[in-house]
Amino acid sequence: MSRCEYTRGHSQCLEEAVLGEKYCTLHMNVDPDFTQKRLYKLLNYKYRERYQQIGGHEALRSLRDEVAIAKLTLEETINSIHNESEFKASRADIAHQLVTIEKLVASMTKLETSVGQLLSKPTILKIASDIIQILIDKLKDVPDHELIIDEVSKAILQSIDNVKENKE
Numbered sequence: 001m002s003r004c005e006y007t008r009g010h011s012q013c014l015e016e017a018v019l020g021e022k023y024c025t026l027h028m029n030v031d032p033d034f035t036q037k038r039l040y041k042l043l044n045y046k047y048r049e050r051y052q053q054i055g056g057h058e059a060l061r062s063l064r065d066e067v068a069i070a071k072l073t074l075e076e077t078i079n080s081i082h083n084e085s086e087f088k089a090s091r092a093d094i095a096h097q098l099v100t101i102e103k104l105v106a107s108m109t110k111l112e113t114s115v116g117q118l119l120s121k122p123t124i125l126k127i128a129s130d131i132i133q134i135l136i137d138k139l140k141d142v143p144d145h146e147l148i149i150d151e152v153s154k155a156i157l158q159s160i161d162n163v164k165e166n167k168e
Contacts (some may be wrong), residue, residue, distance in 0.1 A: 001136050002016070004017045004026075005022045005023060006023055006024070006026075006027035013026075015027075017078075025081075025086055026085070026086060026089055042056035048119060048168060067101060067104045067108060067149050070097060070101045070104055071101060073097060074094065074098065074101065077093060077094055077097060078090075078094065089090040113116060121160070124160055125160065126155065128153075128156045130151050131156065132149060132152070132156070136149055
């Protein structure tokens, strides 16, 4: 580990720098790029995995991704606090992150309300599966019902694929 690069006067901080950073937890906000760096730490597996837990909900959209990243950032900030002085030093950053999350959630809610919420592909496939099961139950007494159900299943899946292709 390297030593924190924060200096005041002629003395340098004696704390160890956070892994992959230039500063210790008390002096991280000195780095002008710190907030931007935190948002892009998703390359690290731990962050990607946590992002998927936070952001892996129904109807993911761009703003949902941003909310997930903002929540991840807030969570990491809070988890990096180990004592009262670190908490006091982080209060302004935490308050700013909470305001950012509030604004993103408000924007996301407004957007979803105005355009209607979209369904994710797994949800659409689940609905298709339920429809096919209903057809199986209702057509079981019809001769060659398996063929009819196969044709309907193919048509439903093709329709789902067409929607995906038209969107991209």
